[in-house]
Amino acid sequence: MVPKVNPKSAPSEDIATEAWGLLVPLVYPPRFIEIAHKLGVTPPQLGALRLLEQPQTMGRMAEHLRCDPSNVTGIVDALEDRDLAERKPSAGDRRVKVVELTAAGERLRARAVEEMFKPPAWVKDLSPADQRALRDILRRAGAEGGRPTGAG
């Protein structure tokens, strides 16, 4: 009923591949986009908001968002226009600008984080045993790879 990566056309050699094949259609739906829309910001703005739990340099934001620094300029401009963030000069280095959330920005960020943590139906509908098993597996997965999670 819906476009999906057809498992039948996949290699499916090993269990890891099979598990991943099952996970993709469950997580690929653009939740991020939906949340951004719900909160009245664009997805890139939400991505930036998400980074700003603590003040960040423009350059660091670009690294984390995996985009060109010039791109961050426009996104932060938009956040400033809406009084969600503001640029401040860096004490030590006058080339650097530090972006910090305003009170309104903090509030919106809190709502965004809350939304992102709401588990989708397919997780909530799992049996308690499966939920625990899933959580434990993911803990082990997350523990061994301190792997980057930069998300835009």
Next chain:
Amino acid sequence: MVPKVNPKSAPSEDIATEAWGLLVPLVYPPRFIEIAHKLGVTPPQLGALRLLEQPQTMGRMAEHLRCDPSNVTGIVDALEDRDLAERKPSAGDRRVKVVELTAAGERLRARAVEEMFKPPAWVKDLSPADQRALRDILRRAGAEGGRPTGAG
């Protein structure tokens, strides 16, 4: 070391929320974007390519991609310009245009699907027992919700 939704700032009331909180940083990294870039197409073009396992109407593509129909026009234009797809008239209804992959489009789609099915490191590095458990949980999750998975 990387921007993440800080678990400490989450509600974490129940296990479902906790499991989801662990899953988000493992899956949010824009794999889709990376694959698109690797294959030399834009993400929306990859999304369209992904739908075209079988020929699709413009309108159906818009539904599946969750975007305005007028948007699909441009994306399909781009695919046609690159000889990855072509529009064909619909037999029964001359308003409708059916988009079909060319041979080159099929080849590129095959590569895309292959890439998408490569499990990320965190899945491959799980123990065989965890891999099986994860697969089984996801099978159950996918089975009970015949839920939409439209992805862009």
Next chain:
DNA sequence: CCTCGAAAGTTGAGGCTATCAAAGATTACG
């Protein structure tokens, strides 16, 4: 001091994606 190279951020050009409103073509129904 003073110049030279590197770094941080911005600007401008060009392209792609997205939405909305409106138009064109075609079909379906009364």
Next chain:
DNA sequence: CGTAATCTTTGATAGCCTCAACTTTCGAGG
């Protein structure tokens, strides 16, 4: 037939994104 509904495209507008070029600032050496 004629009117409404459907499928797609066009045009206007806005945002994101990358690249190359530029400004300001920092740091190291002469």
